[in-house]
Amino acid sequence: TETREAAMAMVHSPWKRYLICWGVIWSLQATFCGFPARVRLRQTLAPFRTSKYPKVSRAAGNRMLHAMLHVQNIDDSLKFYQNLGMKVLSCNRRSNGAATAFIGFGELRDMASFALELSAPQPKVDQANLARKGISIGSFKGITVSQPAELGGGQLDPDGYPIGILPQTQASIVALCLETSDLDSSISFYTQKLGMSRAEGPVQHGEANVSTDICYLQYPSGPQTFLCLRQSNVPVDLGTGFDHLVISTADVEAAAAQLQEKGVKIALPPTVMFGLKITGVVDDDGYKIYLVDETDFQKGA
Numbered sequence: 001t002e003t004r005e006a007a008m009a010m011v012h013s014p015w016k017r018y019l020i021c022w023g024v025i026w027s028l029q030a031t032f033c034g035f036p037a038r039v040r041l042r043q044t045l046a047p048f049r050t051s052k053y054p055k056v057s058r059a060a061g062n063r064m065l066h067a068m069l070h071v072q073n074i075d076d077s078l079k080f081y082q083n084l085g086m087k088v089l090s091c092n093r094r095s096n097g098a099a100t101a102f103i104g105f106g107e108l109r110d111m112a113s114f115a116l117e118l119s120a121p122q123p124k125v126d127q128a129n130l131a132r133k134g135i136s137i138g139s140f141k142g143i144t145v146s147q148p149a150e151l152g153g154g155q156l157d158p159d160g161y162p163i164g165i166l167p168q169t170q171a172s173i174v175a176l177c178l179e180t181s182d183l184d185s186s187i188s189f190y191t192q193k194l195g196m197s198r199a200e201g202p203v204q205h206g207e208a209n210v211s212t213d214i215c216y217l218q219y220p221s222g223p224q225t226f227l228c229l230r231q232s233n234v235p236v237d238l239g240t241g242f243d244h245l246v247i248s249t250a251d252v253e254a255a256a257a258q259l260q261e262k263g264v265k266i267a268l269p270p271t272v273m274f275g276l277k278i279t280g281v282v283d284d285d286g287y288k289i290y291l292v293d294e295t296d297f298q299k300g301a
Contacts, residue, residue, distance in 0.1 A: 061249075062196075063111060063223060063248045064114055064222060064227065065111070065114065065292070066102065066116060066245075067243075068118075069118055069242060070119050070120075070121075070241050070243060071119065073120060077101075077120070081118075084165075087103065088102075097122050098122045099120045106223075111223075114225035117246075134159075137162075137242075139238065141230060143162075144228075145163060145166070145173055146166045146172050153165055166202055172224070172225070174202050175225060175226040175228045176225065176227055178227070179230045179231070179232035180229050180285050181284075182284065183213060183231040187215050187229065189264075189283050191217065193259060194259075196227065198217060202226065216228055246289075246290050249294060250293075252270050265281065267280045268290070
């Protein structure tokens with residue numbers, strides 16, 4: 001009797017009724033609806049959500065994981081970044097000569113260190129074209145790394161990517177920099193839709209960055225790498241070098257639905273690719289961002 005009364009009390013609790021109701025709704029969605037239908041259902045039910053149970057942003061726990069860059073020669077690039085103190089975290093050389101490598105200062109899939117993914121083309125086919133044309137850097141303004149040595153300044157990697165160097169006690173990838181055609185709009189996109197926060201940028205040569213045409217953004221957890229947005233005075237050129245930024249999220253489908261509700265175009269609906277649940281969007285300038293399931297990423301599925 002006591003057990004039955006306790007169960008009835010739980011069901012009659014407003015909070016428990018709320019959870020049970022939404023559990024049933026989401027179960028029906030998963031069973032009968034595709035992704036577009038689930039989004040429409042969320043929008044239909046939105047007016048009935050009570051402010052007593054405020055919705056928590058799905059982006060609150062996102063993390064920046066890595067960025068992909070195209071390179072002409074994987075060996076030249078690996079040698080350059082190893083000389084900067086980075087480690088080769090993985091390298092996949094395919095039978096046709098193309099190669100993909102992950103490099104960074106941490107460990108592979110450790111969720112705590114930002115990494116770079118380098119992608120080199122098939123030499124006999126694509127590399128000849130790249131050799132003639134070169135990689136177009138476009139509006140990608142490179143990365144900044146920190147090193148214990150008193151180096152400072154900057155370098156260009158074998159493909160011309162700018163590499164800024166900050167003397168700090170711990171080696172890391174400090175920032176990834178993109179130019180934007182509208183700084184305020186880009187800030188709004190990354191903060192209001194992807195959950196980043198404005199942050200004080202890295203200090204260089206003893207002076208804080210106080211420029212009004214640069215903004216540093218960051219997630220509170222995960223790799224403490226900044227996304228640096230810089231106002232461009234000319235139209236943004238996506239180029240052929242920077243390919244995309246990868247961000248982890250707790251629930252890919254929920255994140256995609258929430259982004260679509262906020263007016264973000266879903267370029268890649270939630271799917272499974274390379275064993276990872278993934279979805280893709282583009283920002284206002286056309287830069288590609290992929291959101292991957294953090295559990296899948298850590299498992300290396």
